[in-house]
Amino acid sequence: MTETEISSLSVLSLAHIGDGVYELLVRTHLVSSGISRVDRLHKESIAIVNASAQAKAAYAIMDKLSEHELAVYKRGRNARVNSVPKNTNPACYHAATGLETLFGWLWLREETDRVKQLFTIILETL
Template sequence: MNALTLAYLGDAVYELWVRTHLLELGCEKVKELHHIAIDYVRASTQARLLQKLMPDLTETESQVVMRGRNTKGSHPKSTDVITYRHATAFEALVGYWQLTGQIERMEWAFHQTDAVVADFKAAST
């Protein structure tokens, strides 16, 4: 399947996980949920999460990442090309896991997100 199609699906799956996760953490105010969710879904967080996952990926997963990273397309002005491509690669990987029913693998990756977000916040203060 096309890497951008996988990323399209992965974006939705990851967004749903983030929203559910924040509710499970006890966040209830919509404005607060939105601001915290941005920390999770921004391209730089996804790129850092992918970097953390890379050593533990299978060969097939690494191939999906490479295909996602090498896709051509536009990127938002708020993010550099490399970061955006790595975020797209992460989303493609999530889409791959979703389509192949590897929910436990996806959950393993998602549960590392809190640490990545905390590191990102610490680095920016």
């Protein structure tokens, strides 16, 4: 996608892409760490891919973000969502949406090295 096309996407579209990217990174990490039982993979991934854990992840990388990355994160965090799941609080949900937006934006810009760099920082906080 071109920069113009990426810029024209809605925040929640970027977050949707970022959600998939983040999930794939987590699953890849878990499988490469030697976990082979599907039930355990599922349990471990759920512990990492949820609003609370993603909010913690967002805070872990906050001071590592460029000015532009921080603006993208804030755009996602401040996006208006129709509903917040009952199992989380709005602040965590919005922070998680910001993280997903950032990962989606970076992925579509083909900045995979940066995605991996940020994910490595996140893994260190888990």
